[in-house]
Amino acid sequence: MRIESFLTDATRRYAGKTALVSQGERLDYATLNRYSDRLAAHWQSKGLKRGDRVVLLLDNSWQAAVALFACFKAGAIAVPITPLTKGERLATILGDCTPTILVTQARLAGLVETVGPVPLGTLVVDKPSAKLPAADLLESVVQQDASPLPNTGIDSDLAMLLYTSGSSGEPKAVMISHGNADAASASVLAYLDARDDDVILNTLPMSHGYGLYQLIMSVRSGATLVLERSFAFPQSIFATIAAEGVTALPLVPSTVATILAQDNLAPGAFPTLRYITSAAANLPVPHIERLKALMPDIRIYVMYGQTECKRATYLPPERLLDKIGSVGIAIPNTEVFLVDPDGQRLPLGAEGELVVRGPHVMQGYWQAPDKTAKALRSGDHPWDKLLFTGDIFRTDSDGFLYFIGRKDEIIKSRGEKVAPAAVEAVLLAFPGISEALVFGVPDEVHGEAILAMVVCAQELDEREIVKYCASRLEDYMIPKTILFRNDLPRTPSGKASRRLAAAMLE
Structure with a gap:
């Protein structure tokens, strides 16, 4: 099945039921379906073709959901990107996926302006922006009665490009087909025993897979999705x-x-x-x-x-x-x-x-x-x-x-291999430590020295933490230094990053 069929099927069954709760607004399935139809038709009238890429640079919102399903209905490939993305990374992604349309919000107009225009233009989802004067406004588009052209796509077509940095930091786009998303969502919904009376609260960014699939699976099961931004x-x-x-x-x-x-x-x-x-x-x-x-x-x-x-x-x-x-x-x-x-x-x-x-x-x-x-x-x-x-x-x-x-994150210290997660597990058992990140840095004597960044709920003594680790870990696994931080360095998807932690010390 193609992803947009989840919405059309849900609309037939639950037309008047609340599909989305976002920013104080509620959209039922019929409205979500109608809005995405009209946006897909609008894009097709501007020349969007099957297989074209549409970048979605958006916070969690009902507008992001409308834009996503409009992509699928128009036969386009959705490219969700976190609004936390910096200009250089955004420019790299746009150069890689060469989008036809860019969808964003007014507060990000300055960021968009710095990376240059996209071929056919932009769509702003919330309010007009002087920095994007030629952009269409979603509110106007979804009020225009229109239906998209018949979709001739099949489930082996690409649905999404999901950019991930992995441990290398270099953005690469994972190609997900409609068939991939169909299989994944069906499997997860099965073991979760999902129901149509579920109300799912999603604070995870829909620019990444875990948050994005909350929308896909909620619509597929006929549930209600409550969107928060963090x-x-x-x-x-x-x-x-x-x-x-x-x-x-x-x-x-x-x-x-x-x-x-x-x-x-x-x-x-x-x-x-x-x-x-x-x-x-x-x-x-x-x-x-x-x-x-x-x-x-x-x-x-x-x-x-x-x-x-x-x-x-x-x-x-x-x-x-x-x-x-x-x-x-x-x-x-x-x-x-x-x-x-x-x-x-x-x-x-x-x-x-x-x-x-x-x-x-x-x-x-x-x-x-x-x-x-x-x-x-x-x-x-x-x-x-x-x-x-x-x-x-x-x-x-x-x-x-x-x-x-990770294979590429195993620390080699004193001739031994150390899994960071094993050290982190001990640190997290120490009272007062809420988060821990262990990584290796070059060391002339040991090959790599083991360092740990920790987030604490109270003031703690580094010597006591090291002593605690020494009582539970082999000598070669004990962190050389404990670094106290208010938060851990994270990738755009929100994952704590050993690579970024090590780079902070260079």
């Missing part, structure tokens, strides 16, 4: 959960840490919540234990995935505590296994690189055949396409997976 004001988020009767809350480890830092929460604080999910980075064991104690009756899904496949594994909530620290098993309709450096499959209990096989695996990297060939390789059969993730895991005797670290 988790910066947790008490406001908690009030929204209560006011909207939120049943589902997707999180990342940093937002979990924010929730756990609130001193006014007690078990039962969120009576409407059915489940929460955590992905995008490894959720530390101490966070899992405290979160489960705070939310004993709420299903907690710990998950693992990459932009290249959306999702690969999940831990069934009933196994959360007896398999604590695991990211679980393969999602439905997916095969995962570990391989050695020669690409040979490994038995249970071994440690190796995770390989993912399934219909949700990306089509490759946009205009990057060498990078594609490294990540996507042939399998046991001619039709196989395997994703080599670059992530190291181990399995237990039951086949449950445990994340160890």
Whole structure:
């Protein structure tokens, strides 16, 4: 199925039901469908063709949802980009994907102006901007009665280019087809046991896969999606959960840490919540234990995935505590296994690189055949396409997976290999540390020295932290220095970045 069919199907079933809650406004399915129809028709009248790229430089909003579905209806390829992007990176992305249309908001007009015009122009979603005088205004476009031309696309067409930096920092675009998104969303909705009466609160940026799929899956299941732009004001988020009767809350480890830092929460604080999910980075064991104690009756899904496949594994909530620290098993309709450096499959209990096989695996990297060939390789059969993730895991005797670290982030110190996640787990067990990031820097004696950045809820003593680590880690794993920070350096997608942390010290 193509992604826009999720909206047309939902409109037939739930026309008058609220699809989106955003910025104090509510859009039902019929309105979301009508607005996206009219915007798609408008773009087609301006020359947008099947396969053209449309850049969406937008905050979370109902306008972003309208623009996304308009892309699909027009047969275009959506390219969502975070509004936090700096000018140089934006210029690189625009030069790489060569968009026909750029959709943005007035406050970002200055940023857009610095990188030059796009071929056919721009669309501003909120209000006119003197810096973009030729731009169309979404409010005017969606009031014009029009229908898009018949869509002749199929599900093997590209739907999205999702830019990711990975550990290298260099932006590369993951090519996701409609078929990929269909398979991924169906699988995730199945294990979440999603329902049409769910109310999902999304604070994750829709410029990245985890947040973007909240919209796709909500529409597919006929649920209601409440959009917020961040988790910066947790008490406001908690009030929204209560006011909207939120049943589902997707999180990342940093937002979990924010929730756990609130001193006014007690078990039962969120009576409407059915489940929460955590992905995008490894959720530390101490966070899992405290979160489960705070939310004993709420299903907690710990998950693992990459932009290249959306999702690969999940831990069934009933196994959360007896398999604590695991990211679980393969999602439905997916095969995962570990391989050695020669690409040979490994038995249970071994440690190796995770390989993912399934219909949700990306089509490759946009205009990057060498990078594609490294990540996507042939399998046991001619039709196989395997994703080599670059992530190291181990399995237990039951086949449950445990994340160890990125291949290219393993620290080599004193002749030993150190997985940063193992050191971070110990740091996070120290009372008062809410976030930790471990990385290596060049060292003339040891090859690499181990450093740690930590975020603390209170003033702590570096010597006590090092002493604590020494009582729980091998000598070669003990951080040489503890760096105290108010926040960790993060990529545009919000992930804590070892590369950026090391660069700060250069």
